[in-house]
Amino acid sequence: MSNNNPFNLQPDVTEDVTISNGKLNFIFRPNNSALLKLTLNSKNFRSWFKEPYIKVQTAEGDHRIQYLPPKIHNSVYIDLSWIRANRTELTLESIGATFASEAQMLYFAFNDPIEMGTTLVIAPHPDDGELCCTSFYRPNTYLVTLSAGEKVKELKKQYYTNMDNSIEQASLRKGILRAYNSVTTPMLGDIRQDRMVNLGYFDATLAEMNKSRDQVIKTNHSHSISTFRKFNPQPNFAELTADPENKYSNLIADLTSVIKTVNPDRIVVTNPYLDTHLDHMAAGQMLLELLDLIPNNVRYVYLYSIHIKREKPIFFGPALNQVGMPYIPTARIPETCRLKYRSFDLSEEQQKVKTIMANMMFDTYKFKDHRYQKCPYTDYINSPKIGKAYYFQRFVKQNEVFLVIER
Secondary structure, eight states: OOOOOTTOBOOSEEEEEEOBTTEEEEEOOTTEEEEEEEEEEEOOOOTTTOOOEEEEEOTTSOEEEEEOOSSOEEEEEEEOTTOOOSEEEEEEEEESEEEOSEEEEEEEEOOOOTTSSOEEEEESSTTHHHHHOGGGOSTTEEEEEEEOOOOOSOTTSSSSTTSSSSHHHHHHHHHHHHHHHHTTGGGGGTOOGGGEEEEEEOTTOHHHHHHSTTSOOOOSSOOOGGGGGTTSOSSOSSOOOSSOOSSHHHHHHHHHHHHHHHOOSEEEEEOTTTOOOHHHHHHHHHHHHHHTTSOOOOOEEEEEOOOOTTOOSSSOSSTTSBOOSOOOTTOOOOTTOOBEEEEEEOOHHHHHHHHHHHHHSGGGOTTOTTOOOOOOSSSSSOBTTTBSOHHHHHHOOSEEEEEEEEO
Protein backbone atom coordinates (compact mmCIF):
# COMPACT_ATOMS: atom_id res chain seq x y z
CA MET A 1 0.00 0.00 0.00
CA SER A 2 1.34 3.45 -0.91
CA ASN A 3 2.63 5.64 1.89
CA ASN A 4 1.14 8.68 0.17
CA ASN A 5 -0.29 10.74 3.04
CA PRO A 6 -1.14 14.30 1.94
CA PHE A 7 -2.75 15.11 5.29
CA ASN A 8 0.30 14.23 7.41
CA LEU A 9 -1.93 11.94 9.43
CA GLN A 10 -0.23 10.37 12.42
CA PRO A 11 -2.11 7.20 13.36
CA ASP A 12 -1.26 5.39 16.57
CA VAL A 13 -1.51 2.03 14.83
CA THR A 14 -1.13 1.28 11.11
CA GLU A 15 -1.93 -2.12 9.60
CA ASP A 16 -1.58 -3.23 6.00
CA VAL A 17 -4.63 -5.32 5.08
CA THR A 18 -5.87 -7.26 2.08
CA ILE A 19 -9.45 -7.17 0.82
CA SER A 20 -10.35 -10.53 -0.69
CA ASN A 21 -13.65 -10.98 -2.55
CA GLY A 22 -14.98 -7.87 -0.89
CA LYS A 23 -14.18 -9.18 2.63
CA LEU A 24 -12.01 -7.49 5.24
CA ASN A 25 -11.19 -8.53 8.80
CA PHE A 26 -11.65 -5.58 11.16
CA ILE A 27 -10.27 -5.45 14.69
CA PHE A 28 -12.09 -3.11 17.06
CA ARG A 29 -9.83 -0.98 19.24
CA PRO A 30 -11.64 0.75 22.13
CA ASN A 31 -11.41 4.54 22.24
CA ASN A 32 -10.11 4.76 18.69
CA SER A 33 -11.27 6.43 15.53
CA ALA A 34 -10.56 4.24 12.51
CA LEU A 35 -9.99 4.94 8.82
CA LEU A 36 -9.65 2.48 5.96
CA LYS A 37 -7.33 3.89 3.30
CA LEU A 38 -8.27 2.63 -0.16
CA THR A 39 -6.86 3.24 -3.60
CA LEU A 40 -10.00 4.02 -5.55
CA ASN A 41 -10.92 4.28 -9.21
CA SER A 42 -14.36 5.84 -9.61
CA LYS A 43 -16.43 6.43 -12.73
CA ASN A 44 -17.36 9.78 -14.18
CA PHE A 45 -20.80 10.16 -12.63
CA ARG A 46 -22.23 13.66 -12.48
CA SER A 47 -21.76 14.64 -8.85
CA TRP A 48 -25.14 16.31 -8.36
CA PHE A 49 -27.18 13.47 -9.84
CA LYS A 50 -25.34 10.30 -9.09
CA GLU A 51 -22.23 9.56 -7.11
CA PRO A 52 -20.20 6.42 -6.45
CA TYR A 53 -20.26 4.99 -2.97
CA ILE A 54 -18.95 2.19 -0.77
CA LYS A 55 -21.26 0.27 1.51
CA VAL A 56 -19.64 -1.28 4.58
CA GLN A 57 -21.56 -4.02 6.38
CA THR A 58 -20.68 -6.01 9.48
CA ALA A 59 -21.34 -9.73 9.97
CA GLU A 60 -24.19 -8.71 12.28
CA GLY A 61 -25.90 -6.80 9.46
CA ASP A 62 -25.12 -3.24 10.57
CA HIS A 63 -24.08 -1.08 7.65
CA ARG A 64 -23.23 2.43 6.58
CA ILE A 65 -22.72 4.07 3.19
CA GLN A 66 -20.01 6.58 2.37
CA TYR A 67 -20.34 8.48 -0.91
CA LEU A 68 -17.24 9.28 -2.92
CA PRO A 69 -16.11 11.89 -5.44
CA PRO A 70 -16.59 10.93 -9.11
CA LYS A 71 -13.82 10.40 -11.63
CA ILE A 72 -10.82 9.91 -9.36
CA HIS A 73 -7.91 7.52 -9.13
CA ASN A 74 -6.41 8.24 -5.74
CA SER A 75 -6.46 7.35 -2.07
CA VAL A 76 -9.69 7.83 -0.17
CA TYR A 77 -10.40 7.34 3.52
CA ILE A 78 -13.44 5.33 4.64
CA ASP A 79 -14.56 5.94 8.22
CA LEU A 80 -14.98 2.76 10.29
CA SER A 81 -15.14 4.43 13.71
CA TRP A 82 -18.79 3.45 14.12
CA ILE A 83 -18.02 -0.28 14.32
CA ARG A 84 -18.05 -1.59 17.89
CA ALA A 85 -17.79 -5.38 17.42
CA ASN A 86 -14.56 -6.72 18.92
CA ARG A 87 -13.53 -8.58 15.79
CA THR A 88 -15.70 -8.86 12.72
CA GLU A 89 -15.58 -9.60 9.02
CA LEU A 90 -16.65 -6.61 6.97
CA THR A 91 -18.22 -6.77 3.54
CA LEU A 92 -17.34 -3.90 1.20
CA GLU A 93 -19.64 -3.28 -1.74
CA SER A 94 -18.79 -0.54 -4.22
CA ILE A 95 -21.15 1.11 -6.69
CA GLY A 96 -19.63 3.16 -9.49
CA ALA A 97 -16.07 2.51 -8.32
CA THR A 98 -13.42 -0.16 -7.96
CA PHE A 99 -10.72 -0.37 -5.32
CA ALA A 100 -7.39 -2.16 -5.00
CA SER A 101 -7.16 -5.24 -2.82
CA GLU A 102 -4.20 -3.83 -0.90
CA ALA A 103 -5.38 -1.34 1.70
CA GLN A 104 -4.37 0.11 5.03
CA MET A 105 -6.07 0.48 8.41
CA LEU A 106 -5.32 3.65 10.39
CA TYR A 107 -6.26 3.74 14.08
CA PHE A 108 -6.22 6.98 16.08
CA ALA A 109 -6.43 6.67 19.86
CA PHE A 110 -8.29 9.54 21.47
CA ASN A 111 -7.36 10.41 25.03
CA ASP A 112 -9.58 13.47 25.24
CA PRO A 113 -13.00 12.81 26.81
CA ILE A 114 -14.86 15.91 25.62
CA GLU A 115 -17.54 15.54 28.26
CA MET A 116 -14.82 16.54 30.74
CA GLY A 117 -13.14 19.92 30.87
CA THR A 118 -14.05 23.00 28.88
CA THR A 119 -14.40 23.47 25.12
CA LEU A 120 -14.08 26.73 23.19
CA VAL A 121 -15.62 26.66 19.70
CA ILE A 122 -14.49 29.47 17.41
CA ALA A 123 -16.71 30.22 14.42
CA PRO A 124 -15.58 32.83 11.88
CA HIS A 125 -19.24 33.44 10.96
CA PRO A 126 -22.66 32.71 12.42
CA ASP A 127 -23.73 29.15 11.38
CA ASP A 128 -20.18 27.73 10.97
CA GLY A 129 -20.41 25.97 14.32
CA GLU A 130 -23.87 24.60 13.58
CA LEU A 131 -22.72 23.11 10.29
CA CYS A 132 -19.71 21.22 11.58
CA CYS A 133 -19.30 21.31 15.38
CA THR A 134 -22.56 20.18 16.99
CA SER A 135 -20.83 17.15 18.51
CA PHE A 136 -19.22 19.70 20.86
CA TYR A 137 -22.48 21.47 21.68
CA ARG A 138 -23.00 20.79 25.38
CA PRO A 139 -23.10 22.73 28.67
CA ASN A 140 -19.30 22.72 29.10
CA THR A 141 -18.82 24.58 25.77
CA TYR A 142 -18.23 28.25 25.03
CA LEU A 143 -18.99 29.59 21.53
CA VAL A 144 -17.27 32.69 20.13
CA THR A 145 -18.27 34.00 16.70
CA LEU A 146 -15.71 36.36 15.20
CA SER A 147 -17.82 38.28 12.70
CA ALA A 148 -21.39 39.39 12.20
CA GLY A 149 -21.48 37.84 8.71
CA GLU A 150 -23.13 40.97 7.39
CA LYS A 151 -21.64 41.24 3.90
CA VAL A 152 -24.17 41.75 1.08
CA LYS A 153 -22.81 41.88 -2.46
CA GLU A 154 -26.06 42.57 -4.30
CA LEU A 155 -29.42 43.95 -3.21
CA LYS A 156 -31.20 40.99 -4.78
CA LYS A 157 -29.42 38.78 -2.25
CA GLN A 158 -31.16 40.10 0.83
CA TYR A 159 -33.30 38.35 3.39
CA TYR A 160 -36.23 39.27 1.16
CA THR A 161 -35.37 40.42 -2.34
CA ASN A 162 -35.41 44.22 -2.64
CA MET A 163 -36.51 44.73 0.98
CA ASP A 164 -33.89 47.46 1.43
CA ASN A 165 -32.80 50.07 -1.08
CA SER A 166 -29.09 50.25 -0.31
CA ILE A 167 -26.19 47.99 0.59
CA GLU A 168 -25.86 49.99 3.81
CA GLN A 169 -29.38 49.07 4.92
CA ALA A 170 -29.26 45.50 3.66
CA SER A 171 -25.93 44.64 5.28
CA LEU A 172 -27.00 46.15 8.60
CA ARG A 173 -30.18 44.07 8.61
CA LYS A 174 -28.29 40.92 7.62
CA GLY A 175 -25.60 41.47 10.27
CA ILE A 176 -28.14 42.04 13.02
CA LEU A 177 -30.07 38.91 12.05
CA ARG A 178 -26.98 36.73 11.95
CA ALA A 179 -25.47 38.17 15.14
CA TYR A 180 -28.76 37.41 16.89
CA ASN A 181 -28.71 33.87 15.47
CA SER A 182 -25.16 33.29 16.70
CA VAL A 183 -25.97 33.85 20.39
CA THR A 184 -29.45 32.31 20.55
CA THR A 185 -29.86 29.33 18.19
CA PRO A 186 -27.02 27.26 19.73
CA MET A 187 -29.02 27.07 22.96
CA LEU A 188 -31.00 24.33 21.20
CA GLY A 189 -27.72 22.38 21.21
CA ASP A 190 -27.34 22.84 24.99
CA ILE A 191 -24.82 25.70 24.95
CA ARG A 192 -25.71 28.10 27.74
CA GLN A 193 -26.66 31.60 26.66
CA ASP A 194 -24.13 33.22 29.01
CA ARG A 195 -21.36 31.22 27.28
CA MET A 196 -21.85 32.71 23.81
CA VAL A 197 -20.58 35.94 22.35
CA ASN A 198 -20.35 37.53 18.90
CA LEU A 199 -17.30 39.78 18.57
CA GLY A 200 -18.98 41.68 15.73
CA TYR A 201 -16.00 42.16 13.42
CA PHE A 202 -16.80 42.63 9.77
CA ASP A 203 -17.46 39.79 7.36
CA ALA A 204 -14.85 38.95 4.69
CA THR A 205 -12.15 41.07 6.38
CA LEU A 206 -10.37 38.54 8.62
CA ALA A 207 -7.79 37.59 6.00
CA GLU A 208 -6.94 41.23 5.28
CA MET A 209 -6.77 41.96 9.03
CA ASN A 210 -4.31 39.09 9.40
CA LYS A 211 -2.26 40.32 6.44
CA SER A 212 -2.26 44.07 7.22
CA ARG A 213 -2.01 43.96 10.96
CA ASP A 214 -1.50 47.66 11.62
CA GLN A 215 -4.37 48.87 9.46
CA VAL A 216 -8.06 49.41 10.02
CA ILE A 217 -9.79 47.29 7.38
CA LYS A 218 -12.59 49.11 5.61
CA THR A 219 -15.77 47.66 4.10
CA ASN A 220 -18.54 48.84 1.78
CA HIS A 221 -20.60 50.01 4.75
CA SER A 222 -20.12 52.26 7.77
CA HIS A 223 -21.57 50.12 10.55
CA SER A 224 -20.22 49.96 14.05
CA ILE A 225 -18.88 46.71 15.51
CA SER A 226 -20.71 47.56 18.71
CA THR A 227 -24.02 47.45 16.82
CA PHE A 228 -23.51 43.74 16.18
CA ARG A 229 -22.63 43.05 19.82
CA LYS A 230 -25.93 44.24 21.25
CA PHE A 231 -27.37 40.75 21.63
CA ASN A 232 -24.42 39.48 23.65
CA PRO A 233 -25.28 38.60 27.27
CA GLN A 234 -24.34 41.31 29.74
CA PRO A 235 -21.92 41.28 31.31
CA ASN A 236 -19.86 39.24 28.85
CA PHE A 237 -17.97 36.26 30.23
CA ALA A 238 -14.77 37.95 28.95
CA GLU A 239 -13.70 41.58 28.91
CA LEU A 240 -13.90 42.75 25.30
CA THR A 241 -12.37 45.80 23.64
CA ALA A 242 -14.70 48.78 24.02
CA ASP A 243 -15.89 50.32 20.72
CA PRO A 244 -13.21 48.55 18.69
CA GLU A 245 -12.04 49.38 15.20
CA ASN A 246 -11.99 46.61 12.61
CA LYS A 247 -8.31 45.69 12.96
CA TYR A 248 -6.09 42.77 13.89
CA SER A 249 -4.89 44.06 17.28
CA ASN A 250 -8.43 44.47 18.59
CA LEU A 251 -9.52 41.00 17.45
CA ILE A 252 -6.41 39.42 19.01
CA ALA A 253 -6.98 41.32 22.26
CA ASP A 254 -10.54 40.00 22.40
CA LEU A 255 -9.47 36.42 21.65
CA THR A 256 -6.72 36.67 24.27
CA SER A 257 -9.25 37.80 26.87
CA VAL A 258 -11.59 34.96 25.93
CA ILE A 259 -8.88 32.29 26.18
CA LYS A 260 -7.56 33.60 29.50
CA THR A 261 -11.07 33.78 30.96
CA VAL A 262 -12.38 30.45 29.66
CA ASN A 263 -9.07 28.59 30.10
CA PRO A 264 -10.27 25.84 27.72
CA ASP A 265 -8.93 22.31 27.62
CA ARG A 266 -9.60 22.19 23.88
CA ILE A 267 -10.36 24.65 21.08
CA VAL A 268 -12.36 23.91 17.94
CA VAL A 269 -11.60 26.18 14.95
CA THR A 270 -11.63 26.21 11.16
CA ASN A 271 -8.80 24.36 9.42
CA PRO A 272 -6.22 26.84 8.07
CA TYR A 273 -4.67 24.20 5.81
CA LEU A 274 -7.71 22.67 4.11
CA ASP A 275 -10.56 25.19 4.27
CA THR A 276 -10.25 27.56 1.31
CA HIS A 277 -12.56 30.32 2.58
CA LEU A 278 -10.23 33.24 3.30
CA ASP A 279 -11.91 34.15 6.60
CA HIS A 280 -11.77 30.52 7.72
CA MET A 281 -8.09 30.17 6.84
CA ALA A 282 -7.26 33.39 8.67
CA ALA A 283 -9.22 32.42 11.79
CA GLY A 284 -7.32 29.15 12.11
CA GLN A 285 -3.96 30.78 11.40
CA MET A 286 -4.49 33.57 13.93
CA LEU A 287 -5.68 31.17 16.62
CA LEU A 288 -2.76 28.73 16.25
CA GLU A 289 -0.27 31.62 16.27
CA LEU A 290 -1.91 33.16 19.33
CA LEU A 291 -1.71 29.92 21.30
CA ASP A 292 2.07 29.95 20.83
CA LEU A 293 2.29 33.50 22.18
CA ILE A 294 0.13 33.52 25.32
CA PRO A 295 0.03 31.28 28.40
CA ASN A 296 -2.71 28.66 28.07
CA ASN A 297 -3.65 25.11 29.00
CA VAL A 298 -5.09 24.11 25.61
CA ARG A 299 -4.19 20.47 25.06
CA TYR A 300 -6.04 19.78 21.80
CA VAL A 301 -7.02 21.89 18.79
CA TYR A 302 -9.78 20.33 16.65
CA LEU A 303 -9.83 21.58 13.06
CA TYR A 304 -12.97 21.53 10.91
CA SER A 305 -13.49 22.38 7.25
CA ILE A 306 -16.53 23.81 5.45
CA HIS A 307 -15.30 25.11 2.07
CA ILE A 308 -13.02 23.26 -0.31
CA LYS A 309 -12.31 25.11 -3.54
CA ARG A 310 -13.30 23.26 -6.71
CA GLU A 311 -14.54 20.33 -4.62
CA LYS A 312 -18.21 20.88 -3.78
CA PRO A 313 -19.77 19.56 -1.76
CA ILE A 314 -16.98 18.93 0.73
CA PHE A 315 -18.86 15.79 1.78
CA PHE A 316 -20.50 13.86 -1.02
CA GLY A 317 -23.84 12.08 -1.21
CA PRO A 318 -27.25 12.73 0.30
CA ALA A 319 -27.96 13.86 3.83
CA LEU A 320 -27.87 11.39 6.72
CA ASN A 321 -25.06 9.19 5.39
CA GLN A 322 -21.58 8.46 6.76
CA VAL A 323 -18.57 10.65 5.96
CA GLY A 324 -14.83 10.07 6.23
CA MET A 325 -11.86 12.28 5.50
CA PRO A 326 -12.85 14.83 2.85
CA TYR A 327 -11.32 14.21 -0.57
CA ILE A 328 -8.86 17.08 -1.02
CA PRO A 329 -6.30 16.34 -3.74
CA THR A 330 -4.68 19.76 -3.30
CA ALA A 331 -4.05 19.38 0.45
CA ARG A 332 -0.95 21.29 1.52
CA ILE A 333 -0.18 20.65 5.17
CA PRO A 334 3.21 21.65 6.61
CA GLU A 335 5.52 18.73 7.28
CA THR A 336 5.90 19.88 10.86
CA CYS A 337 2.15 19.62 11.49
CA ARG A 338 1.29 16.03 12.38
CA LEU A 339 -2.45 15.50 12.62
CA LYS A 340 -4.71 12.94 14.20
CA TYR A 341 -8.24 12.10 13.06
CA ARG A 342 -11.36 11.93 15.15
CA SER A 343 -14.91 10.98 14.22
CA PHE A 344 -17.95 11.64 16.39
CA ASP A 345 -21.18 9.76 15.79
CA LEU A 346 -24.36 11.85 15.88
CA SER A 347 -27.46 10.19 17.26
CA GLU A 348 -30.72 10.50 15.35
CA GLU A 349 -31.83 13.14 17.85
CA GLN A 350 -28.60 15.11 17.38
CA GLN A 351 -29.08 15.01 13.60
CA LYS A 352 -32.59 16.39 14.01
CA VAL A 353 -31.43 19.17 16.34
CA LYS A 354 -28.60 20.04 13.95
CA THR A 355 -31.08 20.28 11.08
CA ILE A 356 -33.35 22.58 13.08
CA MET A 357 -30.47 24.82 14.15
CA ALA A 358 -29.20 25.11 10.57
CA ASN A 359 -32.68 25.93 9.33
CA MET A 360 -32.98 28.71 11.92
CA MET A 361 -29.72 30.36 10.90
CA PHE A 362 -30.16 33.17 8.39
CA ASP A 363 -27.51 32.14 5.90
CA THR A 364 -28.58 28.51 5.70
CA TYR A 365 -32.31 29.18 5.85
CA LYS A 366 -33.73 26.88 3.18
CA PHE A 367 -36.70 29.06 2.20
CA LYS A 368 -34.88 32.35 1.56
CA ASP A 369 -36.49 33.61 -1.60
CA HIS A 370 -33.28 34.85 -3.25
CA ARG A 371 -31.32 31.60 -2.98
CA TYR A 372 -31.46 29.06 -5.76
CA GLN A 373 -30.47 25.92 -3.93
CA LYS A 374 -27.87 23.86 -5.76
CA CYS A 375 -29.91 20.68 -5.71
CA PRO A 376 -31.02 18.44 -8.57
CA TYR A 377 -34.64 18.09 -9.55
CA THR A 378 -34.68 14.46 -8.54
CA ASP A 379 -35.38 12.53 -5.38
CA TYR A 380 -31.68 11.71 -5.09
CA ILE A 381 -30.90 13.95 -2.12
CA ASN A 382 -34.43 14.26 -0.84
CA SER A 383 -34.82 13.05 2.72
CA PRO A 384 -38.24 12.33 4.19
CA LYS A 385 -36.91 13.82 7.44
CA ILE A 386 -35.22 17.05 6.38
CA GLY A 387 -36.08 17.83 2.77
CA LYS A 388 -34.02 19.14 -0.11
CA ALA A 389 -31.88 21.94 1.34
CA TYR A 390 -28.35 22.17 -0.04
CA TYR A 391 -26.68 22.79 3.32
CA PHE A 392 -28.52 19.86 4.86
CA GLN A 393 -27.26 17.59 2.10
CA ARG A 394 -23.66 18.63 2.74
CA PHE A 395 -23.51 18.74 6.51
CA VAL A 396 -26.27 16.76 8.23
CA LYS A 397 -24.57 13.39 8.37
CA GLN A 398 -24.27 10.41 10.69
CA ASN A 399 -20.98 11.70 12.01
CA GLU A 400 -18.74 14.77 12.21
CA VAL A 401 -15.00 14.55 11.53
CA PHE A 402 -12.03 16.62 12.69
CA LEU A 403 -8.27 16.75 12.28
CA VAL A 404 -6.65 17.15 15.67
CA ILE A 405 -3.47 18.85 16.82
CA GLU A 406 -2.25 17.48 20.13
CA ARG A 407 -0.19 20.18 21.84
